Amino acid sequence: MKYLLPFYDDSTLIFASVMQDLLRASGHEATTVLENGAMGLLSERQVFSHLPQGPDVTSEGYLTENDYRGVDAVVVCKSTRAFRDLLSNEIFKQQQRRPAFVAFQPGLEFTPEKGMRNRKNFDIVFLNTAEHLAMFDRDFPSARWRHAAFGHPYFVMQDAALTRTGSDIVFFAQAISPATFESRRFILDILCTLAEANPDRKVVLKLRHLRTENVAHAHRELFDYQTLLEDHFPHMPSNLHLSSASLSEAVATAGLCITCTSSAAMETIARGIPTMIYLDYPEYYLDPLASAMRVECAESGLIASLPQVLHLAPRPPRRDWLQSRFREKSELVADLDAAVTAFHQRLV
Secondary structure (H helix, E strand, O other), X not given: OEEEEEEOOHHXXXXXXXXXXXXXXXOOEEEEEEEHHHHHHOOHHHHHHHOOOXXXXXXXXXXXXXXXXXXXEEEEOOOOHHHHHHOOOHHHHOOOOOOEEEEOOOOOOOOHHHHHHHHOOOOEEEEOOHHHHHHHHHHOHHHOOOEEEEOOOOOEEOOXXXXXOOOEEEEEOOOOOOOOHHHHHHHHHHHHHHHHHOOOOOEXXXXXXXXXXXXXXXXXXXXXXXXXXXXXXXXXXXXXXXXOOOHHXXXXXXXXXXXXXXXXXXXXXXXXXXXXXXXXXXXXXXXXXXXXXXXXXXXXXXXXXXXXXXOOOOOOOOHHHHHOOOEEHHHHHHHHHHHHHHHHHHHO
């Protein structure tokens, strides 16, 4: 099949990169498209970090109906206004030679009701969890003639036979959470403490982006870690490192992963890397994502106390929580393929 993967900002870029790898590994043609109308939202470094060969296609603007010809499916993680307007056009939707439009989520979904409303006109919808799928069935019964399932390319179980040899302690940052100066400085205190207590291990602060990037993004980072370290930690431990590597590069050397609200946690869990979610930082009550992450991961067994973090004492995820969110790679791609095939059969 021919899949089109448009992207325009950092989260859609990451999704397109992971989805392309997943689809190509299954023998499909998967084309990434950088929508040129949004170049200000991405740096060249970001694009080539996730797509080393660059995007397959660079569009002169936002994609139009003509760009979809000969494509079996367009797969996105964000429901932009352009997509919602296109899929509200009944004339376009009745065309027999149009592609199926598939909507996933950008990562963790903290406002599932809003996400469902924005995706209800897509032909195929993948929700993040079995619980969200049940909500979709309940709240949007008229959309159920389409295909709805749960699953996400970030939440697919990796080969358990792979040997984990990494030893780095990696903290995955998120752009807008923690939300305050004090909470972010506290996170840096923790990382410095871990580095000093474990001089034989590398402690890595995996940045979401560099401070010169994403300045036009809706989720702009107000207190970037790099500046905070320079201004407030003049004697940073030598084994504490900042990294702008891609997620796949960061996890390749990771022996333990820590985050507050980043969806990177799902990918590290999928890879079998011990993972801790820390949410008790100062002023967490001023951070909406902290309470949302606490709800999302309440039954996971992964929410860690400060003593657990400082003593590097992660717990394994609970099996029932995993089963309601994670799928096998082959199963997810097979579900997507079957849904796209069924869509085109209905149009004939």
